[in-house]
Amino acid sequence: MPSNTDIEKIRKDLEDARLDSEEALEAFRLKYLSRKGIITDLLAGIGKAAPEDRARLGKELNALKQKAKSRFEEAKSALASDTSRTLTASDDPSLPPLPLPVGSEHPLSQTMNEIKSIFYRLGFTIADGPELEDDFHNFTALNFPPEHPARDMQDTFFIRKDEQDPGRDLVLRTHTSPVQIRLMKEQAPPVRAIMPGRVYRNESITAKSYCLFHQVEGLYVDKNVSLADLKHTLITFASHLFGKQLKYRIRPSFFPFTEPSLEMDIWWETDNRPGQWMEILGAGMVHPNVLKAVDVDPEKWTGFAFGMGVERITMSRYEIDDIRLLYDNDLRFLEQFP
Known part of the structure; x- marks a missing residue:
């Protein structure tokens, strides 16, 4: 006691x-x-x-x-009775809670989501596929010849390389085009879809290039699809993304999986930089060999495909001059994009 x-x-x-x-x-x-x-x-x-x-x-x-x-x-x-104190929700349950700090959406995600939204309104669905691909889906079905530079070790990340049987090669996909092949093998035409996702290239990391980046590719296969349909789709998309006062040009190009092929440039200028032409995407009519590879009759069906890099568009829109900033996870940088 x-x-x-x-x-x-x-x-x-x-x-x-x-x-x-x-x-x-x-x-x-x-x-x-x-x-x-x-x-x-x-x-x-x-x-x-x-x-x-x-x-x-x-x-x-x-x-x-x-x-x-x-x-x-x-x-x-x-x-x-102390009026100098600020009441909080813990003092009075009837008071609203203090706002919680919220994060911001990554600029790449902002651009990607806006691109998806535009194509969704244009009638496209979204398709997805694996990032680890075989030779057939990443190269052969897309009309890449055996000697194409993209098949070299210097340009592609090979997970498995078989010199005796290239068909057994496994790679980190170099574009999202393999999703187009998988989609056409699984679904009979008509097909209208975009394929957003990460892709990988064996490149040196600099202010302008990185070992991975994001693409959005699109595919439309139906009866009587023409080059005019492709141009109308691209111009409509670019006008929604960059504004109706868009100044653009379309010029010939070459890709193994399209014929004819083209690239689209837009005139880009800001208060801090003089105007210049900037390439934003490549496109073309789906090559007949690609359709044959997935058992689609090119005499009956035609289509177009396009692809764009999300990083390039993001860097232009936000005046970012170093692609590495998008992957550094630096809060001082990310907090600028509420």
């Missing part, structure tokens, strides 16, 4: 306690007034004291408990 000295020490401690915050007030209550508090514990042990001491101890401990209650109530009233 506590001695007079122990009781006096407890009395002094509760008198000296600083009750200047909600946290301090709650700690005081738990220590002295709760069911497991010091005073409650002492009152429960009075029965173990000598009979002649019980009345005195009970009186002193009850007085101590009343003093603790008085201190608690006074401090609680003082805190409630």
Whole structure:
């Protein structure tokens, strides 16, 4: 049982306690007034004291408990009347909570989602496929000849390279075009879809090139699809993405999987940079050999395909001059894109 000295020490401690915050007030209550508090514990042990001491101890401990209650109530009233304090939801449940800090969407994601949204409105669905591809889907079915430079170790990340049987090669896909092949093998025409995703190239990392980047490719195969349909789709897309005052040009090009092939440039200028032509995508009519590779009759069906790099468009729109910034995960950079 506590001695007079122990009781006096407890009395002094509760008198000296600083009750200047909600946290301090709650700690005081738990220590002295709760069911497991010091005073409650002492009152429960009075029965173990000598009979002649019980009345005195009970009186002193009850007085101590009343003093603790008085201190608690006074401090609680003082805190409630303190107009210098800002109430929060923890003080008043009827107050709205403080806003939580939220992250921002990565600029690549912003551009990718906007591109998806535009093509979705143009009637395209979204298709997906694996990033680890075999030779057939990544090269052969897309009309890449055996000696094409893209098949070299210097240009492609090979997971498995079989010199005796190139058909067993496994690569990290160099474009999202293999998804077009998979889609046409699984679904009979008509087909209208875009294929967004990551692709990989064995390139040196510089301010303008990286070992991985994002592409959005598209495919439309149906009866009587023409080059005019392709041009109309590309111009409509570019006008939605870059504005209706768009200045563009379309010029001939070459890709193994399309014939004829073309590239689209837009005139791009900002307050900080003089205007210049910038290539934003490549496209063309699907090569008959590609259709034959997936058992689609090129005499009955025609189509067009296109592909664009998301990084290039993102860097132009936000005036980013180093592609590595998009992959550094630097919050100072990412916080600029709310």
